Amino acid sequence: MCGFIGIVDDASVSGLLSMSLQALQHRGQDSCGIFTYDGAHFPGHRGLGLVKDVFDQRVVDRLVGSAGIGHVRYPTAGSGVLEDTQPFFERRPGLIMAHNGNVTNYEALEALLRERSIHLVSRCDVEPILCLFADEVMGQGSTAHTAEHVVAAIQATVSAVKGAYSVVFVMEVDGRPTLVAFRDSHGIRPAVVGRAGNAWCVTSESVALDALGYSLVGDLAPGEVMFFRAGEEPERHLLEVRLSTPCVFESIYFSRPDSVELGRTIYERRLDLGTRLARHFKARGLQADRVIPVPDTSRPAAIAFGEELGLPCREGFIKNRYSGRTFIMGSQAGREAAVRLKLNLIRSEFEGQRVVIIDDSIVRGTTIRRLVKSVWEQGPTEVHVAIHAPPVLHPCFYGIDMSTEAELAAPDYLKAPPREGGPSIEEQRAMEERWAEDLGVDSLTFLNVRGLDTVFPASRCAACFDGVYPQPVSEAHKQAIVRDRTCARPPN
Ligand code: SF4
Numbered sequence: 001m002c003g004f005i006g007i008v009d010d011a012s013v014s015g016l017l018s019m020s021l022q023a024l025q026h027r028g029q030d031s032c033g034i035f036t037y038d039g040a041h042f043p044g045h046r047g048l049g050l051v052k053d054v055f056d057q058r059v060v061d062r063l064v065g066s067a068g069i070g071h072v073r074y075p076t077a078g079s080g081v082l083e084d085t086q087p088f089f090e091r092r093p094g095l096i097m098a099h100n101g102n103v104t105n106y107e108a109l110e111a112l113l114r115e116r117s118i119h120l121v122s123r124c125d126v127e128p129i130l131c132l133f134a135d136e137v138m139g140q141g142s143t144a145h146t147a148e149h150v151v152a153a154i155q156a157t158v159s160a161v162k163g164a165y166s167v168v169f170v171m172e173v174d175g176r177p178t179l180v181a182f183r184d185s186h187g188i189r190p191a192v193v194g195r196a197g198n199a200w201c202v203t204s205e206s207v208a209l210d211a212l213g214y215s216l217v218g219d220l221a222p223g224e225v226m227f228f229r230a231g232e233e234p235e236r237h238l239l240e241v242r243l244s245t246p247c248v249f250e251s252i253y254f255s256r257p258d259s260v261e262l263g264r265t266i267y268e269r270r271l272d273l274g275t276r277l278a279r280h281f282k283a284r285g286l287q288a289d290r291v292i293p294v295p296d297t298s299r300p301a302a303i304a305f306g307e308e309l310g311l312p313c314r315e316g317f318i319k320n321r322y323s324g325r326t327f328i329m330g331s332q333a334g335r336e337a338a339v340r341l342k343l344n345l346i347r348s349e350f351e352g353q354r355v356v357i358i359d360d361s362i363v364r365g366t367t368i369r370r371l372v373k374s375v376w377e378q379g380p381t382e383v384h385v386a387i388h389a390p391p392v393l394h395p396c397f398y399g400i401d402m403s404t405e406a407e408l409a410a411p412d413y414l415k416a417p418p419r420e421g422g423p424s425i426e427e428q429r430a431m432e433e434r435w436a437e438d439l440g441v442d443s444l445t446f447l448n449v450r451g452l453d454t455v456f457p458a459s460r461c462a463a464c465f466d467g468v469y470p471q472p473v474s475e476a477h478k479q480a481i482v483r484d485r486t487c488a489r490p491p492n
Pocket residue numbers: 188247248249250395396397398399400461462463464465
């Protein structure tokens with residue numbers, strides 16, 4: 001998962017890019033970068049770590065130009081190394097590009113490019129998109145690239161690239177610095193457009209626009225290409241219209257609550273999820289004295305859960321905002337100390353109480369296990385866990401970091417292999433009971449896949465919950481992901 005922003009204006013954009021990347025920092029903390037265009041050169045800077053550590057005034061002042069792109073990265077393909085850090089630059093035709101998403105036919109694209117004597121230097125999957133597009137636009141046979149050339153090159157690129165992606169790039173089009181954005185035909189990964197005065201901006205989340213004081217114009221449509229130039233109305237081209245299937249996990253977990261997607265704040269969606277979850281909890285005949293959210297994502301759902309059941313919602317977990325990385329520790333005691341450093345508990349909120357802990361999702365199952373252990377140490381009389389999402393039963397191939405079946409905890413608690421459409425109410429109930437027993441809690445409640453219907457549009461990607469993938473994924477790519485993940489990061 002990543003975050004991007006592209007801006008075109010009359011004045012220098014590097015200061016705005018570095019500021020807005022801080023608003024997008026939750027989308028990726030491994031590395032970040034900014035490239036700009038001043039009409040002749042493409043100065044850039046990329047580094048490993050947080051935006052505030054990679055960019056200082058001296059670096060930002062060096063990045064001159066009235067058009068540019070910024071990116072924060074969390075690696076779902078490739079690794080956390082500098083070569084994989086975006087944006088990427090291509091000398092011919094003179095182009096900078098960044099994206100959010102996952103290419104699901106990377107191996108086929110790599111082979112296609114090799115046939116054209118083009119070799120990739122990273123494992124970052126924006127690179128094949130960039131190389132393919134650059135080759136296509138150069139193949140138009142002119143050095144004066146027109147919007148028509150660019151649209152034709154994008155059309156050829158998206159016909160070859162499978163997966164979920166929102167892409168931004170800057171190049172000279174019709175003799176002017178131009179910001180261009182396009183989105184896959186299903187619109188799985190988000191992209192919103194904003195403006196202020198003569199400036200235009202495209203970004204992963206509207207919070208970046210808020211940080212800059214830009215107003216939100218709307219979402220980039222699936223399959224749409226937009227050209228932006230300072231002081232002009234954007235030029236729109238629709239390549240292909242398919243069913244829009246935005247990712248529901250963005251609203252459940254990933255996006256900031258103050259972001260707006262498809263006309264609604266993520267905060268409102270999380271309130272709705274909490275209300276639905278409370279009804280499930282009540283329908284099971286379960287009771288509690290208080291609701292305690294696991295910070296930060298699940299707070300809105302916990303507030304709504306409490307309101308629906310007439311229960312107080314209290315803070316019981318305190319996050320240490322200043323803890324940095326904890327280093328690999330050999331002993332169990334060392335590992336537990338590292339967890340306590342990041343999240344401490346307020347004993348008075350748990351002791352003698354029947355508590356229901358609200359969390360956003362369970363993927364690998366190790367965090368919730370540690371959490372439950374520390375909750376019991378505070379002396380509650382009952383511990384219930386309620387999750388404001390359905391169980392994650394299938395991998396995500398579209399850019400969220402859960403891309404192999406082996407890393408998911410939920411399938412282990414189903415009697416039969418997960419099937420398309422999600423488990424029935426009865427199957428899910430049995431799964432919850434088995435898992436609650438294993439976890440050592442009084443109950444575990446998830447939303448059912450059908451519980452998403454009142455919160456999200458009918459047309460959506462919820463494949464990690466129901467196994468219905470809007471874009472097919474080849475077996476070769478699934479195998480490649482498994483190989484890539486053998487040296488993957490530690491579980492959470
Ligand atoms: S599979 Fe899940 S996480 Fe991946 S895009 Fe679809 S809804 Fe989002």
